[in-house]
Amino acid sequence: MTAPRLIRLDSDDKARERPPGARNDIHFTEAQIRPLVAELSPPGGRVLDPFSGYGTTIVVADRLGRAGTGIELQEQRVASSNARLPAGSRSRFIAGDVRDWDGLGLGEFDLCLTSPPYMARHDHPENPLTAFRTLDGSYERYLAELADIFGTIGKHLRPGGRIGVCVGNFRDSSGKITPLAFDVGRALSAVLEFEGEIYFDWSRPSAGVTGDYCLLFSAPDAVSGPW
Numbered sequence: 001m002t003a004p005r006l007i008r009l010d011s012d013d014k015a016r017e018r019p020p021g022a023r024n025d026i027h028f029t030e031a032q033i034r035p036l037v038a039e040l041s042p043p044g045g046r047v048l049d050p051f052s053g054y055g056t057t058i059v060v061a062d063r064l065g066r067a068g069t070g071i072e073l074q075e076q077r078v079a080s081s082n083a084r085l086p087a088g089s090r091s092r093f094i095a096g097d098v099r100d101w102d103g104l105g106l107g108e109f110d111l112c113l114t115s116p117p118y119m120a121r122h123d124h125p126e127n128p129l130t131a132f133r134t135l136d137g138s139y140e141r142y143l144a145e146l147a148d149i150f151g152t153i154g155k156h157l158r159p160g161g162r163i164g165v166c167v168g169n170f171r172d173s174s175g176k177i178t179p180l181a182f183d184v185g186r187a188l189s190a191v192l193e194f195e196g197e198i199y200f201d202w203s204r205p206s207a208g209v210t211g212d213y214c215l216l217f218s219a220p221d222a223v224s225g226p227w
Contacts, residue, residue, distance in 0.1 A: 071094055
């Protein structure tokens with residue numbers, strides 16, 4: 001299975017597709033997710049989003065005939081995301097912390113496609129991995145925890161499975177640039193096989209975002225498909 005190297009996107013879709021309860025446009029659009037799910041997972045396959053947010057990845061995967069599982073810390077988002085799924089769907093959203101993998105009983109997946117909560121490199125005490133509820137944030141620890149999370153997911157990929165991490169470089173509130181995509185790529189490459197990046201080419205640049213990517217990985221011992 002192959003994936004495009006560049007996906008052209010309409011910035012207006014963010015407002016048009018704003019999910020119920022969302023107060024901003026920080027969410028996936030369907031055009032952003034559809035080609036990735038279609039090309040990187042088999043029909044009927046299992047798709048995981050460990051930071052499911054407003055649920056778009058799993059909703060789109062479900063429409064494409066995949067069985068999706070979304071994990072989200074914020075229970076109100078879990079409820080609203082489950083309401084987006086049709087009756088009888090094989091997909092589901094569950095409230096939980098992906099760091100408790102063994103306790104969630106998730107099984108194996110053909111594709112993990114997600115965007116982790118962002119963290120600025122400078123002066124950011126709020127911890128993204130606790131839904132910003134605690135003030136124990138550390139950029140290096142955040143990157144190390146992401147490596148642990150995705151390293152664990154890599155061990156639960158089916159043969160030929162892929163991990164897609166959608167993340168951008170951005171200018172934070174202090175005006176300094178956080179090269180988050182590059183730093184996440186470096187951290188995850190220590191535990192996974194990096195296969196390349198897909199660039200999201202938006203019709204209008206997002207405020208503060210200097211580059212928007214989907215980084216693709218496979219398990220270290222996986223046999224890569226053609227790219």
